[in-house]
Amino acid sequence: MRNLRLLIVEDEALVAMDLELAASSLGVGDILVAGSCQEAMNLIGEEWIDVAILDIALPDGKSFDAAALLKARGAGIIFHSGHAEPTSLLSEFPGAEVCTKPCGPEEVMAAMQKVLHPGRTDPA
């Protein structure tokens, strides 16, 4: 956990803050926050990302390009959105997790665990 770098792509500050707190209390070492696709694409390009929590509807479009990039890098993806369509998302991004807003940060954390450790059910 300590070595993980988490990218939170979320334009609503409060929600990002909430997730950030939840992740840091879990022990995630490095947490990045991007508020737009552009920001996210920049960060992904510059930094190594292990896992990302993606809001889909962002001010400058949908985050699918970022997701594709993440997938290409082999990062784990958790979709956290009000617009989530699980079936199409999962077909395109198998192995990803989908959380539908509003859901508590616990759920998101659990999804993250799942992505990080597929097959394990209990958090580390």
Add this chain to the structure above:
Amino acid sequence: MSADGTEECPAKFEPQLSFPVIGIGASAGGLEAVTEMLREGDPNTGMAFVLVQHLDPNHESMLPELLSRKTRLSVRQVRKGDRIEPDTLHIIPPGNALSIEEGRFVLTAFDEPRGLRRPIDTFLESLGAAQGADCACVILSGTGADGSEGLRTVKEMGGVVLVQSPETSRYDGMPNSAIATGLADHVMPTGEMFARLHRYFSSRDKGALLGSGEELESQLDEIVRTLRDSVGHDFSGYKHPTLVRRISRHMQLTEKLDPDEYIAFLRASPAASEALFRDLLINVTNFFRDKEYFDLLRREVVEPLVESTPRSHQIRVWVPGCSSGQEAYSLAMLFDHVGTRMNRRPLVQIFATDVDDTMIRIAREGHYPTAALKDIPEEFRNSYTIGMDSQFRIAPRVRDMVRFSVHNLVKDPPFSNLDLISCRNLLIYLTDKVQQHLIPLMHYSLRPGGFLFLGPSESIARREDLFAPIDQKARLFKRKDTHAREPIRLPLGVDTPRVTAPRSASPSPYAHLEERTETPNTEIMERFAPPFVRINEDGDVRGSSGDLSPYLKSYPGERDQHIFRLAREGLRETVFPLIMKARKTGRRQAAKDIEVESQFGIQTVDVVAEPLREGLLALVFINVGQFRQKLQDYYIEGGDADDRVNDLEAELRLTRYRLRGAVEELETANEELKSSNEEMMSANEELQSANEELSTVNEELKHKVDELGVVNADLANFLTSIKMAVVVVDRDLMVRTFTDQSRQIFPFQNADKGRPLSEINLLVDEVNLLSDVQHCIEHNEPVERVVENKDNTMTFIMRILPYKSAAGEVDGATLTFNDITRLKRLENDVYEKTERLRLAMSIGEIGVWEIDLDTDIVECDETLLRLFDMPEKKEVTVTDFIDQIHPDDRDRVLQDFEKARRDRGAYEQEFRIPLPDGSVRWLKGVGQLLQLPAGQRRMLGLNYDITFEEEARENQQLLVREMNHRVKNLFAVVSSLINTTAKRASNVPDYAVSLRDRVNALGRAYELTQNKTVLANVDLHSLLQKILAPHGTAAEVTLEGTPVDVPVDAITPISLIVHELATNAVKYGGLSSQDAELAIHWKTEEDGSISLQWKEKGSQPSKGAGDAAHGFGTKLIDASVRQLRGSIERQWTEEGLHALLTIRLPGNHR
């Protein structure tokens, strides 16, 4: 022939065959008639029948075969030399003329060309000549006049003439022609003829019907008397054998074979008497009878007369007993011909008379059967006859020369001053007595040098002293200029006019003749005894004797022979009282020494009146003394010894003079009578023709009137049945007729017919009506106008047409008015509705189209083209429209269109039309396939603009999506807020308050978006106000800055930032005390960001550090600032917090 004229005509005659032969003449319709006649015929009567029928000479005749089946008589077609057999019907063969010679048939070829053949006439003439009275002829159905000449011969010879009644004949020409000769004995239906003939001929064998000797005499007397009474003609002067023969024949014909029965029948039946009368008078006559004698006449009489008669004089001819007129016309032709030849045309007047008025009528008509032409010399035919079908008529030129009148030779005054008397075949029937009277009469009638022409075998009754023969054979005589030995006693008898009712017996007109010439004593008495007259009760002279001329004037021929009229001067006064006295006393009375004055002198006379029996009285004149001559001129000197002779001579001269005077007077009177008679006759003839013409005209008029009646009825019905307003006017615009319906246009009364149209009121608005009608008439052109009635409730089509007469000329005009009010109203309605629809469509921007699916050509309006943003094109097709559609929609639309076209369904699509300015117009199109009756396939539809609705829908969809998104986001934010606030809260109440405040801040901020659409922005000033409002009213807050639209996405972060700052300011800083101040200023930077200055002027400077909550608030602020991609610089001063907030507001794209 002997000269005493006692011969009969014809001469003693032996028929060639011993049995009766009946000649039957027939033509068209004859077969039927003959069959009918012979069907029941008894084959044992001994009668022979010969049928002469008009046959086609080129074909075999079927007659023998046909008839043999229909009759029990044996039937044979005649061959040359055949005998005539009784009880047989002999039929003429085609192509031959038939005659009888010595009891055998003779066939000859026809002389005449085909149209002029008269086989029936030819045969009948031959038959009559052969058989005499032992034959009969039967004229049956046929056209033409064949047989009408032949039957004359049969009749003349004593045979019987039967004619089929015209009503029963299929063709009545021949029967009518036969009847017109006046010689038919019976007119009857054919079925009765056979029996009739049989009875007739049977009765002939019974011997004499009348008695002989005295019995015969009394019978004849009886019959003659009966005739005289009923018919008015006295036959006692007729020869007895003739009478007997003819009366017997009539008895047979009428089948009254017993004399007493017959006499009774005659008395009872006026028709029978009349028939006998005709029979007795029978005088069969021809044109130019005994032609060779006519030639002699011409040479000896006509030519000298024509040559010698001066222009100023008339040639006068008399034909007594003229019968049907042929003799008179012959003479007329002869005279005219000679006159023309000699180039002298003296006036010729021929008087033709007969006692038979029927014959006179026939003669006047001047029509004769064509067959009679053969008797007229060829050179005369052209000039003097006019052909008419089966008859001919005498040319007017000749006709006008002859005057016919009914005249009794014995009774009536004769004509006088004649150049020629032609009296042929009349005297022969009269007794010697009558002839003795007539010959002197004719002598008297002729002028000196005049001629008398008698018939062969007639004579002048031994009066060679009166006439000298020119040619004995021809019976032509010339008048000798001798005086009659006794004065001519012209008829002074009673006139018995012809009556049908029997009258009391009156003395015979011949009576005086009988008296006079019978007794020789009378002669002596006349010469020597004193002259006397017998007068009756009325004073009329009934008889006389001696020379009465000294005492009485003479008016010969005049009816009135009253003694007072006749008595001369001196006598007149005496006679009356004398007669009265004698009648009164009944005894002889005398008056002596009466001086009677005549023009020659005075004779003293004694007059004795002697009453006789039966009311008669004799007046006897006895001369007393010498006749005293008045005038010296007449005195002839003579010797003493010759005194008596002188006296006698003087008396003789006087007598002659008186006689001449009397004759002159008589002649004058006669002439006057004659001319008035002629005038009357011509006037009569003119009247007759006028009458005939009027009759014809009347018939025609009747026909026309009938036709007119029908036509009028038709017209009336037609006019009432057509419920149309029609008015007819004539050339002068006078109203001729009008229908009831036309009263809607003109308020017609029935009396308006004939009034000018201009005078009639007009109920329609048409000022030019009269000139229109005028134009139509003058130019023969129809005029048509639409007119309305005066109150505009009705509309009519007015048509004015020329009225053409039967000749094709324009005679007026016909005006018709058709009510089209309803039609007009409908038309207006339709027009209105169409306009309204068009308007609605144009207002509603609805484009209509109609596609011919066979050509894909689209008919549409302007609106459609505009909707499709299409330029105006001449011909638009479906493809042109499809091309205008947005590429993404095109296929869909086309598919649906094709589907509709294929499946006969409806088409409905919505699609976009890209516009030049980049926008799109949404159109909706609907259409329906139409199958027209003519087979064309069309689709009809319309398109309209739905852009507004489409955009609205899109907007709505957007809105909904936005709403969803927003709501979801807010919940997420609130959820996070709860979580994060919870992490920093020390206790629940605090937690609750903090949370509540933050949520409320958000709530308030979002209030600003309530009335606006989601996508609208909120004003920064208002937003700050709203968020700061609950935080402290004590402090003075200044808000100042450029107007900034805050997008909705920025509301949450800005609210959170300002809320935290404000909360902190209240807790720790500028807003905590009453004199604290807060000033917020902002402005838009060049790069689009907004820089906002937060200046607290509080009492206590805040250090900013503190509890975890404070730290959380700072975290919140930072996060929100980060969200806004901005920055915040904090500076804690002595006055309070000075913060510089830079934020970038996001765009609106989503």
